[in-house]
Amino acid sequence: MQYLLLIYQNEAQSPTGADREKMFQEYGVFTQSIIQGGQFKAGDALQGTSAATTVRVRDGKPVVTDGPFAETREALIGYYLVDAKDLDEATAIAARIPSARIGSIEVRPVLVYK
Numbered sequence: 001m002q003y004l005l006l007i008y009q010n011e012a013q014s015p016t017g018a019d020r021e022k023m024f025q026e027y028g029v030f031t032q033s034i035i036q037g038g039q040f041k042a043g044d045a046l047q048g049t050s051a052a053t054t055v056r057v058r059d060g061k062p063v064v065t066d067g068p069f070a071e072t073r074e075a076l077i078g079y080y081l082v083d084a085k086d087l088d089e090a091t092a093i094a095a096r097i098p099s100a101r102i103g104s105i106e107v108r109p110v111l112v113y114k
Helices: 017-036 087-095
Strands: 002-009 040-045 053-058 061-066 075-083 104-109
Touching (some): 002 087, 017 040, 017 075, 087 104
Antiparallel strands (some): 002 075, 040 075
């Protein structure tokens, strides 16, 4: 089954300098481990919320605004799409994501339309 692991973190509290470099290295090790384990399907970091654009349709017309949909402390900063046998395996993988120590990882089963 596929799971989307959504990585949330407070952008204002993101590591900097040597701590940031260390976290990038940890992400590299983690990503290689799920590639080698056959669970990796896709994954990327996202640009900051300052680069976000939100689209809503109101009265049949698109309304485009700068910024994220909602003001929150934690913002979506990246994701992994993984194959896991069940939710337990998916949450175990999510717990290994480096940002889980300073943010949160939302685990969502993917509804695959056939």
